Amino acid sequence: ILNVEQSPQSLHVQEGDSTNFTCSFPSSNFYALHWYRWETAKSPEALFVMTLNGDEKKKGRISATLNTKEGYSYLYIKGSQPEDSATYLCASVTGGSYIPTFGRGTSLIVHP
Amino acid sequence: DAMVIQNPRYQVTQFGKPVTLSCSQTLNHNVMYWYQQKSSQAPKLLFHYYDKDFNNEADTPDNFQSRRPNTSFCFLDIRSPGLGDAAMYLCATTNQGQPQHFGDGTRLSIL
Numbered sequence: 266i267l268n269v270e271q272s273p274q275s276l277h278v279q280e281g282d283s284t285n286f287t288c289s290f291p292s293s294n295f296y297a298l299h300w301y302r303w304e305t306a307k308s309p310e311a312l313f314v315m316t317l318n319g320d321e322k323k324k325g326r327i328s329a330t331l332n333t334k335e336g337y338s339y340l341y342i343k344g345s346q347p348e349d350s351a352t353y354l355c356a357s358v359t360g361g362s363y364i365p366t367f368g369r370g371t372s373l374i375v376h377p
Numbered sequence: 378d379a380m381v382i383q384n385p386r387y388q389v390t391q392f393g394k395p396v397t398l399s400c401s402q403t404l405n406h407n408v409m410y411w412y413q414q415k416s417s418q419a420p421k422l423l424f425h426y427y428d429k430d431f432n433n434e435a436d437t438p439d440n441f442q443s444r445r446p447n448t449s450f451c452f453l454d455i456r457s458p459g460l461g462d463a464a465m466y467l468c469a470t471t472n473q474g475q476p477q478h479f480g481d482g483t484r485l486s487i488l
Contacts, residue, residue, distance in 0.1 A: 274417065299476045308381070309467070311476035363474045367419045
């Protein structure tokens with residue numbers, strides 16, 4: 266994998282559903298993986314910083330896992346609420362440059 | 378309180394008329410970034426500064442320039458905007474390797 270890829274591109278779920286999406290990134294020279302939530306008319310906000318293979322982070326109903334050897338991270342949302350509606354971006358940071366490379370994001374819409 | 382402030386939130390300019398977008402930060406971060414983001418696409422890095430060291434991405438058009446007069450401020454100048462430059466422009470700051478703090482963005486429209 267040369268670029269950061271996120272799937273799916275968009276997702277519609279009902280309130281209460283649990284959901285997950287994927288971020289794939291180059292595994293060579295890995296430094297960190299960042300997840301952001303970007304709500305409409307607001308600035309992207311950092312959710313998680315993940316650095317170690319096997320890392321698992323949690324914030325309320327949202328959690329994320331990291332596999333640096335195969336180059337992927339999953340973001341899970343348990344019991345989605347309408348306020349979870351946002352675009353979720355991941356960014357891969359490689360050692361040396363420390364410049365993040367972003368994926369296109371997954372747009373999540375949670376219907377009441 | 379907002380820590381990365383972009384002005385204006387919305388900018389409308391005419392085709393070919395120069396425009397300047399501004400970004401200020403109160404975090405004293407040493408790295409500042411400018412991104413261009415078009416609908417359903419990944420934010421595309423245009424420039425970044427590590428302190429005063431300017432780094433231009435290889436595929437950033439010559440039409441785009443940037444200035445960072447001090448730690449707190451950074452400007453994006455578009456010399457002759459074309460229709461393809463209509464986008465959201467995001468400014469972000471960080472200390473190297475840490476997650477970024479973003480401004481709310483400037484939505485640029487070209488008439």
